[in-house]
Amino acid sequence: MGRPKAWLPWRGHPMVAHVVGVLGQVTDDIVVVTSESLDLPPLPARIVRDELPGHGPLAGLAVGLAGARQGLSFVTSTDAPFLTPEFVTAVLAPGIAAAPVAEGHVQTLAAAYPSERGAAQARSLLEAGKRRPLDLLEALDYRPLPIDRLPDERSLDGFNTPSEYLAAVYEDGAASATVEFIGQARKLIGRAAIEVPVGSLRDVLGHAPASAGLVEDGRLAAPFLVSLGGRDFVRDLDVPIGPGEAVVVLDAAAGG
Amino acid sequence: MHGFHGAYLRFDLTSGRAQRIPIPTRVLRAYLGGVGLGTWLLHREAPVGVEPFEPAAPLIFSFSPLVGTPLTTSAKFAVVAKSPLTGFVSDALASSQFAIAGKRSGVDAIVLVGRCSEPSVLVGETLRPTALWGRSAAETEEALRDEGAVAAIGVAGENRVRFATLSHDGRHAGRGGLGAVMGAKRLKALVVGGSRRTTLADPAEVRRLGRDLARRSLGKATAKYRELGTAANVAAFERVGALPHRNFSGKAGASVDSLTPERLGADGQHERASCASCTIGCEHRYGPDGQRVEYESLFALGPLCGIEDPEIVLSAARVCDELGLDTISAGGTIAFAMECGERGLLEGAPRFGAGDDLLTLLPEIAHRKGLGDPLAEGSRRAAERIGGGSLGFAAQVKGLELPGYEPRALQTLALGLAVGTRGADHNRSGAYELDFSDRVDRLYGDARAARLAVGPENRAALLDSLILCKFLRGAIDELETEAAELLRAVTGLDFGTDEIAASARRVVAARKAFNIREGWKPSDDTLPDRFLEEPLPDGPVAGARLTHSRLKEMVHSYNEARGWSREGFLPPAAMKDLLLDA
Numbered sequence: 001m002g003r004p005k006a007w008l009p010w011r012g013h014p015m016v017a018h019v020v021g022v023l024g025q026v027t028d029d030i031v032v033v034t035s036e037s038l039d040l041p042p043l044p045a046r047i048v049r050d051e052l053p054g055h056g057p058l059a060g061l062a063v064g065l066a067g068a069r070q071g072l073s074f075v076t077s078t079d080a081p082f083l084t085p086e087f088v089t090a091v092l093a094p095g096i097a098a099a100p101v102a103e104g105h106v107q108t109l110a111a112a113y114p115s116e117r118g119a120a121q122a123r124s125l126l127e128a129g130k131r132r133p134l135d136l137l138e139a140l141d142y143r144p145l146p147i148d149r150l151p152d153e154r155s156l157d158g159f160n161t162p163s164e165y166l167a168a169v170y171e172d173g174a175a176s177a178t179v180e181f182i183g184q185a186r187k188l189i190g191r192a193a194i195e196v197p198v199g200s201l202r203d204v205l206g207h208a209p210a211s212a213g214l215v216e217d218g219r220l221a222a223p224f225l226v227s228l229g230g231r232d233f234v235r236d237l238d239v240p241i242g243p244g245e246a247v248v249v250l251d252a253a254a255g256g
Numbered sequence: 257m258h259g260f261h262g263a264y265l266r267f268d269l270t271s272g273r274a275q276r277i278p279i280p281t282r283v284l285r286a287y288l289g290g291v292g293l294g295t296w297l298l299h300r301e302a303p304v305g306v307e308p309f310e311p312a313a314p315l316i317f318s319f320s321p322l323v324g325t326p327l328t329t330s331a332k333f334a335v336v337a338k339s340p341l342t343g344f345v346s347d348a349l350a351s352s353q354f355a356i357a358g359k360r361s362g363v364d365a366i367v368l369v370g371r372c373s374e375p376s377v378l379v380g381e382t383l384r385p386t387a388l389w390g391r392s393a394a395e396t397e398e399a400l401r402d403e404g405a406v407a408a409i410g411v412a413g414e415n416r417v418r419f420a421t422l423s424h425d426g427r428h429a430g431r432g433g434l435g436a437v438m439g440a441k442r443l444k445a446l447v448v449g450g451s452r453r454t455t456l457a458d459p460a461e462v463r464r465l466g467r468d469l470a471r472r473s474l475g476k477a478t479a480k481y482r483e484l485g486t487a488a489n490v491a492a493f494e495r496v497g498a499l500p501h502r503n504f505s506g507k508a509g510a511s512v513d514s515l516t517p518e519r520l521g522a523d524g525q526h527e528r529a530s531c532a533s534c535t536i537g538c539e540h541r542y543g544p545d546g547q548r549v550e551y552e553s554l555f556a557l558g559p560l561c562g563i564e565d566p567e568i569v570l571s572a573a574r575v576c577d578e579l580g581l582d583t584i585s586a587g588g589t590i591a592f593a594m595e596c597g598e599r600g601l602l603e604g605a606p607r608f609g610a611g612d613d614l615l616t617l618l619p620e621i622a623h624r625k626g627l628g629d630p631l632a633e634g635s636r637r638a639a640e641r642i643g644g645g646s647l648g649f650a651a652q653v654k655g656l657e658l659p660g661y662e663p664r665a666l667q668t669l670a671l672g673l674a675v676g677t678r679g680a681d682h683n684r685s686g687a688y689e690l691d692f693s694d695r696v697d698r699l700y701g702d703a704r705a706a707r708l709a710v711g712p713e714n715r716a717a718l719l720d721s722l723i724l725c726k727f728l729r730g731a732i733d734e735l736e737t738e739a740a741e742l743l744r745a746v747t748g749l750d751f752g753t754d755e756i757a758a759s760a761r762r763v764v765a766a767r768k769a770f771n772i773r774e775g776w777k778p779s780d781d782t783l784p785d786r787f788l789e790e791p792l793p794d795g796p797v798a799g800a801r802l803t804h805s806r807l808k809e810m811v812h813s814y815n816e817a818r819g820w821s822r823e824g825f826l827p828p829a830a831m832k833d834l835l836l837d838a
Contacts, residue, residue, distance in 0.1 A: 037700035039799050182495055183488040184480045186518075213476070222730070223476045225692060230496045230796025235694045248495055253477070253730055254692040255683070256486030256551035 001162060002239035003232055004038055005078045008165060009242030011172070014041050016078050023074070025085040026092075031073075033064040056131040057109065062122035068115040072096075075133075077109040079158035081168050087155035090145075097142035100150055107147075108133035110156055114140065162200060162240035169198055175243030179204055183251040185224060188212040201226060202237035204247055214249060225252040258457040259321035259747035260284050264297065265363040267381065269441050270311055270370030274381040279364060280838050285749060285759075289320025291347040292721030292763040293365055294336030298345060299770055299836050301367050308340040308433075309416060309440035311371035317407070317446070319359040320723045321746050324453060326466040328473050329725035331355045331533035335407075339432040340440075341418045341585070341634050342655040342679045344771040346432030349720060351531035352425035354448065357405030362452035372442040375414075379403050379447040388444050389414060392578045393423035396445050404449030410580025412622040413439035417632040419585030419657070420622075423577070426548065427531070430582045432656060432678055433634075457748030465742055469728070473535045477730030482528075485540035486551035487517040489660070493555075497797035498665045498691075501559045502608050503591040504651045504658065506792040510564035510609060515554050520566055536727055543570045548577075555660030556587025561594060562608030572614055579622035585634060588657030590617055592635040592650050593627070601644040602627075648785035653680035663787045664800045666691040667701030668709055671810040675781045675824070677767035683726065686712030699800045703813035710817045718760040736760070758833075764818070766834050769826055778823040781811050 001008075006016035013021065016032065020043050023030050030045035035053055048067045052059035065073055072095060074088045091098055091112050099111035113136070121139050130136075147153045159165040169175055180193045189212050196207040205214050205226075213221050220226060220235045227233050227248040228241075241247055262284070266275045279293075287293045294316045301314040315337045322330040333355040339346030358366065361380070368378070375389035377400065388396045388408075396408040406424060413420035413435030420435030421428040429435075438446075456462050480488055493499035494512050501509030513519060520526065520542040527546060530537040541548045547570045557572040558564065576583045590606060594613075597605025604627055606613030620628025630638050635657055639650035651658040656679025663670035672685025682688055687709040691698035696705040715735050719726050722739055732738050736756040743751040768776075782788075783802075791801035815824045 037697055037702065039699055039797075039801075042799070180495070182492045183484060187483055221476070223479060227496050231699070233496075233692065233694050233698065250492040250495065251480040251488060252692060253480050253727075254489065254492070254688050255686075255726055256489045 001160070001165070002236045003228065003234060006034070006038065006040060007228070007231070008240070009245045010081050012244055015081065017041055017043060019076060019078060019080050019083060020045050022083045022085055023076070023088065026074070026088045027070065029068060029070045031064050031067040033060045052126065055126060057133050058122055058126060058131050058136060061113065061133055061136060062119055062126060065113055065115045065119035065122065071115055073113050073115045073118070075109060075111055075113055077158060079160075080110070080155065081159075081172070082152070082154040082157050084152040084155055086151040090150050094143050097137060097140035098145050099137055099142050100147050100156060101144045102147040102153070102156055106134055106137065106144065107156055108137060111137060111142070113137075162238055165240045165242070166199065169243055177204060177241045177243065177245040177247060179208065179247045179249060181249050185212060185214065185249040185251070198241055198243050198245070200237060201234065201239045201241055201247065204241045205237070205249070223252055225250055257281065257747065258455045259743070261362055261364050261452070261454060263363050264365035264367055265361070265381070266301070266367045266369065267378065268370040269368060269372045269376070269378070269383065269443060272383050276363065283835055283838050284364070285751070285755070286762060286835055287766070288721040288743070288759055289322070289364065290318055290332065290334040290349070290721040290723040291336060291717065292759065292766070293320070294318035294334045294347055295345060295763060295766045295770060296835070297365055297367055298336050298338070299766065299834070301369065302338055304773060306338065308338045308343070308437055311441070312369060313338055313437060315368045315434065315437050315441065316365055317358060318365040319355060320721065321454075321743060322722050322724065323355045323359045325456065325462055325746055327462070327724070327742065328466065328470045328533060328535040329531065329728055330723065331531060332723040332725070333358060334720065334723065335422055335429040335434045337434050337437045338774065339434070339656070339678065340416070340436050341433045344654060344677060344679070344774055344776060345767045346434060346678045347720070348422070348429035348431050348434055349723065350424060350427050350429040351534065351725070352405070352427050353532045354405040354407050354424040356532065357450070358448040359454070360452055361448045361450040366446070366448070368441060368443065368446070370441065375442050375444055377445040377447060378443060380449070386444050393580050394426065394578065397424065400445055400447050404447040406445050406447050408445035409435040409438050410578060410622070412436070412580040414444070415622060415624050415632070416440055417581065417622060417624070418634045418637070419582040419589070421580045421582050423580060425532070426577075428577070431584065431681065433582070435580050456746055458745045461745040465745055469731075470535045472731040473728055475731055478536045478727055481538035481727045482536055484517045485538055487515070487520060487540060487549065487554055489551040490554055491516045493660065495796065496665065497792065497795040497800070498662045499555065499559060500658070500660055500662045502562050503560060503595040503649065504662065504786060505595065506662070506664070506790065506794060508794040509559050510562050512559055512564065514564055514566045515558050515569060520549075531725075534725065536725065538727055543567070545574060547574050549573050552660055553583040556584045557614065560587050560591045560660070561614055563611050563614060565611055568611030568614065572618060575615065575618045579619060581618060581622060584659055585657040586618060586621065588651055589621075589631050589635045589638065590614060592638065592646070593631055595649055596642055596646055599644070601642050601646055650784060651680075651786070653783060654780055656680050661688055662792070663783055664792050664802050665797045666698050667802055668696050668698065668705040670783060670787065670802055670807065671701055671706050671814060672709055672713065674783050674807060675811055675814055677764075677771050684713065684716055684720070685709065686716040686726075699797055701802065701806065701810050703809055706810035706813040707817040709814060713764055714757070714760040717763040718756065721759065721763055761818075762833060765826060765830050768820070768824070769831060769834055769836070772825065781824060783807060
């Protein structure tokens, strides 16, 4: 993806804030598990850090379930742009471990887990060298939920590539981003900002006058650097730019 | 030998005795010049434990093999001494005709020791009393101009303000209080000149390399500096949450729109200039007085003090230049006092945003009057005196005030500031280059970033020893290879790339070794509590945080990447490599 999924814009918010907002319509007990290194936007949730980075999603489940206060928890990944409260409610409805099954695949990251027992079981599995969330569901004797019996089956849709994310953005409606120019880029282009359709960073910068030389030989030209919303610096032109996002083009040379 | 004179001048201001002391060729090869040679000379000339204001403390002007050649940006020299602000090594670089004239005096460095019996000027090897004491550096320079190239101090240096500068040709060796060291010697000015040029081993090749470097210096890599100057950092840093406001409180502060180069020059009062022998031309002057101003001055005298009025900021920069004050430390110390006042810790303190307070306080600092006297000691000593936990928000490392780079938003540089041998210094570290890239997570410094920080620091040490301007670095792909090529053509010595890389590492190690000798301890390599305990509250990177434990882990990784002990002590082999007994 070239950038943290949690910060990808979606309907006016970073993706993680959007998902937390959906969950907030079902419960006020929300736990977000993140890595030690990833800062998140302000969220109405408790933030816990993955204590075993590199041990896969089961380790994240262990720490997340341990932090939950409710008996049963709905677990989702960050990239769930079409998640709905109705879907969450339906998965939680059996009151036990349960997971949607779509096209023969158990959806472990859109499933219900008993919090306390699940955390303990996850730790045991990790100690036994297991890494898969499905191992946890099986140990918890989960109930399969056929997707065609759940509402809003698109709740399962995620994205793993820039093109999948952008496809979701396009499908969600026409959208634009802003490109801000600072320093030499502004001097060359003569404008402070332009509004452009969303797309890859390459697409977005393609709307700036070619004479500015922002892109050379298919790469971001060496004198320039791009910041996404004033946060992450990127040079990868395949990085997706989402709706409402500010792409800041500034000078790479920062000395002085 | 080509390129070098092979000796330094040691002048004792107490006795008036001048000595020309040979420098072994292997030392010149190992340290090159500039800060490298200056640091080796500091080891040699400074008695262990000497206080910076004692007569025995040396003040060193160090030239380089490239000075006087046709190579662009090479008209630079280094001033090296034990800093009165940090008690450790300090080196400051500057560019002007002084470098060329100094090298033509027939030595590779000038070392001043002793103390004049009365305020004096040193012209060549002749010491004489002066009535210029009390005058500005610019006035002093004007008065002595006919006798040679002049480096002089202002009133702040005379009064031993611990962040006083040393000036020449309108430019300043700014950081670390080297002007105060000269003031303690009662020396108002050093005047140099002569006709003893060094020869070039291969003049045609030097000219060819010079043309090539000059061509590249006019390319895109330096366009920012040429077209906009370092003031362009104001808007860029603000947009990415790296511009410090209000004593690094992290709180949203005054608008900085009025301090961008576009706005500063909007009234047409803008002109460009260059250092001696420079093709880049990064110097930009603004306002009716043609005030030269850089990003660091704008930051320190503007948003750091909560001030947005460009007239006030430009005036404050002019006043600092006239008095001989380092703008970063002056702004940093006053911003600290402003926060002390806001917290009720300092009676009569200036207020954030009060331009009049700023302009009143600068001369008081230089003259050590009233509140200016404790502030003339710098923020760390002022905090130790004020108490009340103020040391935790005195934005300094080892006593040197932070430059305009918010450490929580640029965490590789945070490491660089913490381990910096001259204190909180961006130019000797260069780690911000990594933060302003996609190579590290600037909001989460880690061991990997710390290891990478060794590279820019080595390159900075090399550029500062050659000496070439750091603004050239974007135009040079393989610095060590190109440096070896330049040095072969200038000196005729068979410099290789590996040897140059070793020199860069050695210069960094030599600075560290000096600090260890002078009492450095591992706990000195840290940042004030503010940066390690308070997340950034506002701005585009709100929430960015750094912790004591993570910074410590980074420091350990940096030390190990250097081949030092985890705590930062040099192993015997590294000490032997410094040639300190040569």
